[in-house]
Amino acid sequence: MSLPAEIWHLLLKDLRLEWRQRTALAGLLLYVGGTVYVSYLSFTARGGLPPAPAWNALFWIILLFAALGAAGRGLAQEPAGLRLYYYTVARPEAVILAKIFYNALLLLALAGPGLLLYTLLLGNPVQNMPLFAANVALGAVSLASSLTLVAGIAARAGQAGGGTLLAVLGLPVLVPVLLIVIKISKNALDGLPWDVSQGPVLTLVALNFIVGAVSYVLFPFLWRS
Amino acid sequence: MKWWKYLTIVLLLYTVVMGFLGHVPRLAILNETERNLYFHVPMWFGMTIILLASVINSIRYLRNPSARLDTLAHESAKTGILLGVLGLLTGSLWARYTWGTWWTTDVKLNGAAVTMLIYAAYLVLRGSVSDEQQRARLSAIYNIFAFSAAIPLLFIMPRLAEASLHPGMGGNPGFSKYDLDSGMRLVFYPAVIGWTLLGVWITEVACRFAFVKEKIYEKQEKQLA
Numbered sequence: 309m310s311l312p313a314e315i316w317h318l319l320l321k322d323l324r325l326e327w328r329q330r331t332a333l334a335g336l337l338l339y340v341g342g343t344v345y346v347s348y349l350s351f352t353a354r355g356g357l358p359p360a361p362a363w364n365a366l367f368w369i370i371l372l373f374a375a376l377g378a379a380g381r382g383l384a385q386e387p388a389g390l391r392l393y394y395y396t397v398a399r400p401e402a403v404i405l406a407k408i409f410y411n412a413l414l415l416l417a418l419a420g421p422g423l424l425l426y427t428l429l430l431g432n433p434v435q436n437m438p439l440f441a442a443n444v445a446l447g448a449v450s451l452a453s454s455l456t457l458v459a460g461i462a463a464r465a466g467q468a469g470g471g472t473l474l475a476v477l478g479l480p481v482l483v484p485v486l487l488i489v490i491k492i493s494k495n496a497l498d499g500l501p502w503d504v505s506q507g508p509v510l511t512l513v514a515l516n517f518i519v520g521a522v523s524y525v526l527f528p529f530l531w532r533s
Numbered sequence: 534m535k536w537w538k539y540l541t542i543v544l545l546l547y548t549v550v551m552g553f554l555g556h557v558p559r560l561a562i563l564n565e566t567e568r569n570l571y572f573h574v575p576m577w578f579g580m581t582i583i584l585l586a587s588v589i590n591s592i593r594y595l596r597n598p599s600a601r602l603d604t605l606a607h608e609s610a611k612t613g614i615l616l617g618v619l620g621l622l623t624g625s626l627w628a629r630y631t632w633g634t635w636w637t638t639d640v641k642l643n644g645a646a647v648t649m650l651i652y653a654a655y656l657v658l659r660g661s662v663s664d665e666q667q668r669a670r671l672s673a674i675y676n677i678f679a680f681s682a683a684i685p686l687l688f689i690m691p692r693l694a695e696a697s698l699h700p701g702m703g704g705n706p707g708f709s710k711y712d713l714d715s716g717m718r719l720v721f722y723p724a725v726i727g728w729t730l731l732g733v734w735i736t737e738v739a740c741r742f743a744f745v746k747e748k749i750y751e752k753q754e755k756q757l758a
Contacts, residue, residue: 457674461658461675464671465662473657477657477675480650480653483643483647515682522677526677529595529674
């Protein structure tokens with residue numbers, strides 16, 4: 309089988325499994341919804357909506373922790389026997405790329421409803437909504453691509469660190485992504501013209517390609533252990 | 534002692550003596566703090582070079598696994614962290630006297646902070662895996678991955694940024710090569726070599742110490758068996 313075909317089959321397999329075990333997806337959605345609702349309650353306790361910078365920061369922090377939660381499930385949940393089986397039927401490059409795509413789709417599925425609920429409850433100070441929505445999509449994909457390999461490493465490192473290890477290893481790698489993404493969404497909030505955001509968007513896309521390429525090269529080594 | 538160790542001592546003595554007593558141009562605001570060029574900037578140079586050595590050893594480890602290469606990568610990373618912390622401290626002190634604050638949200642400062650976080654996470658990862666081979670492989674993978682994710686942050690983003698308080702805009706992120714006083718170059722370049730060699734020296738001693746410890750453990754195990 310060619311590489312794209314293998315990726316396609318692995319991705320379909322993951323999506324089917326996710327659909328059969330809807331509780332996991334529902335749990336993540338509930339997490340996002342719950343956090344948004346708690347933020348809404350905390351802000352309205354004082355009366356009124358959060359100022360735009362706080363609105364922006366809070367949204368990305370919610371999405372960041374949703375990403376950490378989602379990534380922790382992907383590679384971590386598979387038992388060793390299943391890994392051995394994949395090893396016989398697919399090449400490692402296909403496995404990591406399929407996981408990156410799958411994580412990206414999962415995070416998009418979380419970010420979309422999350423953004424909707426967030427704007428419903430906490431108001432919508434965004435002046436350039438198409439750019440903001442596109443940035444959320446790009447940000448979700450970037451978070452997923454940066455976290456997939458790290459989640460694999462954390463899963464192999466065993467139970468000692470547990471969930472915290474993923475956060476410890478993932479956060480430094482995610483800071484560049486978050487810095488760029490928050491800058492673009494600030495531009496969208498302020499309604500700045502597109503050419504201001506063009507540079508950061510291109511940087512983010514380039515960063516995605518670097519991270520994807522490095523994951524592609526390194527995953528076979530992780531896989532062997 | 535090898536010749537380059539004498540060279541290190543001579544260069545660092547020269548750096549310290551000439552750094553504190555030598556002539557520097559009179560400049561407003563900077564005043565005598567510009568002598569930090571002989572300490573802060575070469576420490577970051579040294580850190581980058583030593584961390585590069587760490588990554589190269591990690592790549593070599595993945596191509597051809599051996600306990601020796603793992604120790605080299607680990608000890609280089611630790612020396613890199615030491616130089617990085619020294620760079621942060623000297624930079625922070627300098628910022629206090631020139632900018633009036635210990636820390637700001639500057640592109641270059643963010644890059645430095647993320648680099649430190651990455652290598653702290655690297656040490657956490659090493660600490661949380663008990664199996665030696667597994668630890669070596671996982672940390673090598675993380676080292677390469679995190680280094681490639683941090684490079685854009687340290688070398689590309691500062692050059693793209695529109696505004697930065699830090700000296701050296703529109704060129705080298707550390708300092709400006711065009712307005713560097715030629716008298717200062719006479720101290721600066723030896724300082725770069727001196728601090729880097731000191732890093733190499735520390736790493737060498739740490740590696741030898743690690744090898745000796747390993748041999749002692751092996752002997753003890755033999756005696757027990």
